[in-house]
Amino acid sequence: MCLAIPGRVESVEYPFAIVDFSGTKKRVRIDLVDDVKPGEYVLVHVGFAIQKVDEEEAKKIEEMLAEILIE
Amino acid sequence: MISLEKVKAGIKELSAKIKKEMESEEEIRIMHLCGTHEDTITRYNLRSLLPENLKLLSGPGCPVCIIPDVDLQMVFHLIQNANIILTTFGDMARVPFEGKSLFYYKSKGCDIRIVYSVFEAVEIAKQSDKPVVHFGIGFETTMPSTALAILDGVENFHVFSSHRFFIPAMEHLLSLGEAKIDGFINPGHVSTIVGVKAYEPIKERYGVPQIIAGFEPYDVMLAVYHLVKAIRNEEKALLNEYTRAVKYEGNVKAQQVMDEVFDRQDWEWRGLGVVPASGGAIRKKYEDYDAMKAFEDVFKDFEPKEDARKKVCRCGEVLRGLITPSGCPLFMKACTPKDPIGPCMVSFEGTCNIWAKYGGYRI
Numbered sequence: 001m002c003l004a005i006p007g008r009v010e011s012v013e014y015p016f017a018i019v020d021f022s023g024t025k026k027r028v029r030i031d032l033v034d035d036v037k038p039g040e041y042v043l044v045h046v047g048f049a050i051q052k053v054d055e056e057e058a059k060k061i062e063e064m065l066a067e068i069l070i071e
Numbered sequence: 072m073i074s075l076e077k078v079k080a081g082i083k084e085l086s087a088k089i090k091k092e093m094e095s096e097e098e099i100r101i102m103h104l105c106g107t108h109e110d111t112i113t114r115y116n117l118r119s120l121l122p123e124n125l126k127l128l129s130g131p132g133c134p135v136c137i138i139p140d141v142d143l144q145m146v147f148h149l150i151q152n153a154n155i156i157l158t159t160f161g162d163m164a165r166v167p168f169e170g171k172s173l174f175y176y177k178s179k180g181c182d183i184r185i186v187y188s189v190f191e192a193v194e195i196a197k198q199s200d201k202p203v204v205h206f207g208i209g210f211e212t213t214m215p216s217t218a219l220a221i222l223d224g225v226e227n228f229h230v231f232s233s234h235r236f237f238i239p240a241m242e243h244l245l246s247l248g249e250a251k252i253d254g255f256i257n258p259g260h261v262s263t264i265v266g267v268k269a270y271e272p273i274k275e276r277y278g279v280p281q282i283i284a285g286f287e288p289y290d291v292m293l294a295v296y297h298l299v300k301a302i303r304n305e306e307k308a309l310l311n312e313y314t315r316a317v318k319y320e321g322n323v324k325a326q327q328v329m330d331e332v333f334d335r336q337d338w339e340w341r342g343l344g345v346v347p348a349s350g351g352a353i354r355k356k357y358e359d360y361d362a363m364k365a366f367e368d369v370f371k372d373f374e375p376k377e378d379a380r381k382k383v384c385r386c387g388e389v390l391r392g393l394i395t396p397s398g399c400p401l402f403m404k405a406c407t408p409k410d411p412i413g414p415c416m417v418s419f420e421g422t423c424n425i426w427a428k429y430g431g432y433r434i
């Protein structure tokens with residue numbers, strides 16, 4: 001139930017957007033998240049974008065993992 | 072993107088580091104609070120990468136599992152006594168009471184539709200003259216969507232709310248004090264909505280170290296590593312590993328719509344009893360959309376019963392982290408995913424279901 005899947009925003013037609021989940025496209029509501037733009041990643045839960053995925057932060061966690069290896 | 076090889080090596084390294092941290096420890100018990108975390112942990116067999124003296128317990132993080140039988144019976148009563156269309160999510164439709172589920176009632180001719188999103192329910196209402204009742208379940212992750220659906224103001228659309236606020240359940244669990252919990256892995260997607268700040272009262276009051284974590288295997292391993300360190304240092308930690316999706320403030324817009332529509336009442340949870348301020352009751356202002364109010368007359372002669380079939384089901388203890396599914400005598404004997412007795416075996420987020428699916432049981 002709390003499962004949320006990240007997808008890439010293809011196009012926006014407020015309050016909806018077409019989101020691409022590795023090839024599968026779905027129409028989702030985006031009015032819970034501010035200022036959604038094509039190209040951004042959003043987390044989608046039961047047909048709703050609940051938050052943007054912050055790509056900078058996603059990179060940081062990868063770096064952290066890489067650091068663990070050299071620590 | 073980091074390569075898969077690097078991720079694997081990172082996980083291995085984390086496993087070694089955690090084992091080292093735990094060498095001089097007696098026992099540390101970490102509870103996670105989300106069915107999706109249990110899925111990651113069991114699917115990738117992460118417990119096998121952890122030392123024996125580190126226990127990873129599962130808690131009440133399955134919204135389908137914690138709904139008490141009385142809610143289910145009320146919905147069954149409603150579909151049998153009112154001319155409505157009922158919409159619900161698939162998982163919920165399979166939970167049995169006295170061996171019968173919503174799928175059973177559907178096969179008997181009740182108009183029950185499985186939806187993926189509450190907005191499909193709103194669309195059904197727009198195209199029908201009949202009242203549509205959506206069986207609303209889920210924690211803070213799901214509640215804003217139901218709130219928006221209500222705010223859309225479609226006249227024949229109603230919600231039977233079994234929504235519950237999750238954070239009060241964590242506090243309740245700690246106040247019960249039954250299971251020894253040294254640290255929490257907080258639910259990632261509830262946290263996208265409520266933010267890091269929602270856990271601060273728990274930090275202040277109980278001081279139990281917490282970490283918000285994502286759902287990849289490396290997220291969970293990183294979370295365990297940081298949590299073990301915080302526990303060993305006796306820090307009152309409130310950490311966030313899932314920074315790519317969880318902000319300090321959370322999703323303020325979602326919080327606003329949720330609070331606009333839902334009040335917080337003292338509601339019962341399966342296994343936990345009455346949890347103060349946890350019930351997502353629809354505010355009086357929106358009572359036209361509240362199935363409890365719109366079908367008040369139908370509920371007048373409703374009487375809750377006990378389900379004799381569930382007498383030996385130990386779902387409640389599974390949800391409190393007191394036993395694992397293997398501790399239930401019915402697990403994989405009388406109770407299987409094909410013929411489930413309790414909701415913990417029905418839901419894809421139920422610990423019994425997840426253990427049954429992937430096997431390899433160890434805590």
Ligand code: SF4
Pocket residue numbers: 383384385386387389396399400401402403406407411412413414415416417423
């Ligand atoms: S195995 Fe079945 S009967 Fe036992 S606790 Fe889990 S759901 Fe209940």
